[in-house]
Amino acid sequence: MNERYRLPPIDRKAAAVPSLFSEEQFDAHYSKHHRTYIDKTNKSVEEGEFSHSSMLEYLASTTSGATFNQVAQAWNHTFFWFSLGLMRFPKTASDAPPAPIKAKAAELREEWIEAAASHFGSGWVWLVTNDEGKLRVVTTPNGETPLPSGERPLLVMDVWEHAYYLDYQSEKKAYAEKCWEHLNWEWAEALNRDPQLLAHVETTMCQDAACRTSPSQPRREHEQGNR
Numbered sequence: 001m002n003e004r005y006r007l008p009p010i011d012r013k014a015a016a017v018p019s020l021f022s023e024e025q026f027d028a029h030y031s032k033h034h035r036t037y038i039d040k041t042n043k044s045v046e047e048g049e050f051s052h053s054s055m056l057e058y059l060a061s062t063t064s065g066a067t068f069n070q071v072a073q074a075w076n077h078t079f080f081w082f083s084l085g086l087m088r089f090p091k092t093a094s095d096a097p098p099a100p101i102k103a104k105a106a107e108l109r110e111e112w113i114e115a116a117a118s119h120f121g122s123g124w125v126w127l128v129t130n131d132e133g134k135l136r137v138v139t140t141p142n143g144e145t146p147l148p149s150g151e152r153p154l155l156v157m158d159v160w161e162h163a164y165y166l167d168y169q170s171e172k173k174a175y176a177e178k179c180w181e182h183l184n185w186e187w188a189e190a191l192n193r194d195p196q197l198l199a200h201v202e203t204t205m206c207q208d209a210a211c212r213t214s215p216s217q218p219r220r221e222h223e224q225g226n227r
């Protein structure tokens, strides 16, 4: 079967993997949970339930439903791997100076950790920005994303139990603290400088033309390291 999406190729040797997770925890998350979301998204494509050519476009206008849950979780997890520095991304064509996201976000560290620790049930903690460049920490339940709000995600952390429970049990705060140490600020800064880069999250999963014809295709072929 010609499937539209694949599990995105990650760099297992990136520091975040062995620093944050046991092999058992990471494999359960990446190879089982994320793969299942990808498989179910492909099933939705095959059955005509997901016919959008762009996940981003779809997620910006949808917040619920069985198809949404699978597509959103497929996309959110890939965005999470970018956020932990496990993925490569293209150099931006922008000449704008790097935005000091890391320095600005430092004051949001406690909020990030508290948001994770106090989030009830499954969900995600995001660092988002708006058109004025204001950074905020927001949480979303289940598979929801901040995209419909108009704020742009720069980083995300998975706070579903399946993300940490084997290694951290109920110590969600400890997990959040360690994740913060491994956030990929180069990715956040590149994304902040060039919002079109957001389309690259889907590109890394895409295997056919239907999702490779976005106007937001990376503009340079040369790829840079992620750290």
Ligand SMILES: [Fe+2]
Pocket: 029, 033, 077, 158, 160, 162, 163
């Ligand atoms: Fe997850």
